[in-house]
Structures are given as structure tokens and as C-alpha cells.
Amino acid sequence: MNTEYLQGGEYEYYTVENSMPLLEWLLEHVGQSRTKIKATLQGRGIKVNGKTVSQFDFPLLPGMKVAVSKTKRNQQQFKSRYVKIVYEDRWIIVVEKNIGILSMAAGHSSLNVKSVLDDYFKKSRQKCTAHVVHRLDRDTSGLMVYAKDIETEQILEHNWHQIVYDRRYVAVVSGEMMEDEGTIQNWLKDNKAYITYSSPVDNGGKLAITHFHVIDRTTEHTLVEFKLETGRKNQIRVHSADMGHPVCGDVKYGNGDDPLHRLCLHAWLLCFHHPITGEPMEFETPIPTVFRQLFKK
Structure with a gap:
């Protein structure tokens, strides 16, 4: 066992010798009460091979590394109505962003994820800042990754299309889409x-490819998953409007259909190879409940 200060807190590191469920192993090796261990698990204070695990019966195998938080989790203390920390290590931080916040600063004193994270790093005594790698529009919610140093940011920025192997969004679009899937x-x-417009032939712009798959539909709206093959500015919003089914709540490319009083676009899946370790990192968030409610029969 060794102790290390990392990711905004002090952790004790262990190497697993025998296969057993996580909770059972923790009770045997950590020397804390069942109540305290369960609270640490639920508070996202346990990591296995660098990834936060809260599942009591997670199967441990020999050679796995378990990290147990010694201090009160900074992420528990981290409170923001706009940003939720999903994963963090010494190189990157993955967050789920709410609607109504920019990815980075634009103009004076604008609310943005980067400044929220920089404040968190400062309060948790981490000597780093958040480096923007990709963006979501102010009114799009969902998953984003930020680098914690310039070297990692450069790797992500210059190799983004090789590193990211799956990005998917879910949207509520206006009208009933007849096709089940397509490109x-x-x-x-x-x-x-600064309005993005499309052309069926090369107009000197950038080629944009979007795959879509219908999840649910009513006569008024359709719940659609979009998978990006390219990541262009406003790509889904423009392509959705091109199909005659603009994203609901889109004041820029929409048709005035606004059932939820928000842009109905959410980045639900983000999969990439870790820029430093090369390990596959896969994150997903549930489809927003308000989206689902529109399709309750």
C-alpha cells in the first residue's frame, strides 16, 4: 500500500491479490466500518485502475489497482448547478455540462465551464488549469473532456479524430420522421x-457527415440519436433542419417548435483513447428525462 496526493485528494493505493467483489475486498483490506466504506463508494471515493467505481459487487481481479480516498472528496464539495464531474485523473477531466453555460469564456464575466473548473482546481490545491479541447453550444447539454495541462491539450487537439472513436447526441426534433435511420x-x-449553411456540392466549406437513428416518435416529435463522423460547428442543428425536422427549441435553425423551453440537444456518449495511457475511455449519460417524457404513450 502507498499513499499519494492526486486528483484533488489524498488516496491510499492497493494492489489486488485475490479475485473477489469490491465491497468484500474493501471490508477485508481497508480497516473501516461497512457504513463508512459504503459511504465512500457512494461518494465516488473509490477508484479501480484509475476509474471511479461505485458498484458494490464490481469484480476485482489479481493485479488490479484500488485507490481509496483518505480525505473528504473535493468532488463531493464541488457544487455547481451547471457542471458535474464525471471522471478525473492527473491529465484530463470529463464533465457533464448543463444548458445555459458556455464551454469557455467569450467576452467579460461570461459564465463558462473552464472558469468553473479552474476555480475547483484552485480550491482543491491542484496546480493546473482547464484547457479547452472541444466545445458544446451554450444551450447544448452533455459530456465534454478538458485537458489539465498544455501537453495533454496539444495531443488531444492535434489527434482529435484519431483519439475520439465515438460521439453521439440525442435530440428531440420537430415533426414525425418517417425514416428509421440514415446518413x-x-x-x-x-x-x-456567422450562420452556418449547407451545400450539396463543395462550396469551399467543410465536409460534414452525420448518421441518425430514430429512438421514438409521435406525430408531433421524434427522438433521434445522431452519431458524428465529422465534428463541424452546428453540424447536427443544420443537418436536422436540412431534413425538415429541426431540433426543437433551436432559435437559430428551428421552426419555432419549443415544447421544453430549451434546445433539445444532449451529448450523451463520448468515447476516446486516453491521450497519455491509450486506454479506451467510455462515458455515457442518460437521455434527459424531459426528452423521454414527450414520448410517454
């Missing part, structure tokens, strides 16, 4: 007013 492909370019 839309065209070229996207901004005009002088």
Missing part, C-alpha cells in the same frame, strides 16, 4: 453573419 452528408460554411 446526411454535405458541405457546411459560415456566411458573414
Whole structure:
């Protein structure tokens, strides 16, 4: 066992020798009460091979590394109505962003995820800052990854399309889509007013490819999963409008259909190879409950 200060807290590290469920192993090796161990698990204070685990019966195998938080979790103390920490290590932090917050600063004193994370790093005595790697629009919710140092940011930025192997969004779109699935492909370019428009032929813009799959539908709305093959600015919103079914609540490309009083677009799945370790990292969040409620029969 060794102790190390990492990720905003002090952890004790153990190497597993025998296969057994996580809770059973913790009770045997950590020397804390069942109540305290369960609280640490539920408070996301246990990591296995660097990933936070809260499942009591998680199967441990010989050679696995278990990290147990010694201090009160900074992430428990981290409170933001706009940002939820999903995963963190010394190089990256993955968050789920709410609607109404920018990915990074734009203009004076704008509410943004980067400044929220920088404040968290400062309060948890981490000598790092959040480096923006990709963006979500202010009114899009969902998963994002930030680098914690410039070297990691450079690796992610320059190798983004090789590193990220699956990104999916879910959206409520206006009207009943007839096709169950398909692909839309065209070229996207901004005009002088920064409105992105599409062209079926190369217009000097960037090729954009989006795959879609219908999850549920009513006569008024359709719940659609979009998988990005390319990641262009406003790609899903423009492609959705191109299909005649704009994203609900989209004031820029929509048709005024706004059943939930928000942009109905959520980045629910993010899969990438860790920029330093190369390990596959896969994160998902549930489809927002408010989206689902529109399709309750």
C-alpha cells in the first residue's frame, strides 16, 4: 500500500491479490466500518485502475489497482448547478455540462465551464488549469473532456479524430420522421453573419457527415440519436433542419417548435483513447428525462 496526493485528494493505493467483489475486498483490506466504506463508494471515493467505481459487487481481479480516498472528496464539495464531474485523473477531466453555460469564456464575466473548473482546481490545491479541447453550444447539454495541462491539450487537439472513436447526441426534433435511420452528408460554411449553411456540392466549406437513428416518435416529435463522423460547428442543428425536422427549441435553425423551453440537444456518449495511457475511455449519460417524457404513450 502507498499513499499519494492526486486528483484533488489524498488516496491510499492497493494492489489486488485475490479475485473477489469490491465491497468484500474493501471490508477485508481497508480497516473501516461497512457504513463508512459504503459511504465512500457512494461518494465516488473509490477508484479501480484509475476509474471511479461505485458498484458494490464490481469484480476485482489479481493485479488490479484500488485507490481509496483518505480525505473528504473535493468532488463531493464541488457544487455547481451547471457542471458535474464525471471522471478525473492527473491529465484530463470529463464533465457533464448543463444548458445555459458556455464551454469557455467569450467576452467579460461570461459564465463558462473552464472558469468553473479552474476555480475547483484552485480550491482543491491542484496546480493546473482547464484547457479547452472541444466545445458544446451554450444551450447544448452533455459530456465534454478538458485537458489539465498544455501537453495533454496539444495531443488531444492535434489527434482529435484519431483519439475520439465515438460521439453521439440525442435530440428531440420537430415533426414525425418517417425514416428509421440514415446518413446526411454535405458541405457546411459560415456566411458573414456567422450562420452556418449547407451545400450539396463543395462550396469551399467543410465536409460534414452525420448518421441518425430514430429512438421514438409521435406525430408531433421524434427522438433521434445522431452519431458524428465529422465534428463541424452546428453540424447536427443544420443537418436536422436540412431534413425538415429541426431540433426543437433551436432559435437559430428551428421552426419555432419549443415544447421544453430549451434546445433539445444532449451529448450523451463520448468515447476516446486516453491521450497519455491509450486506454479506451467510455462515458455515457442518460437521455434527459424531459426528452423521454414527450414520448410517454
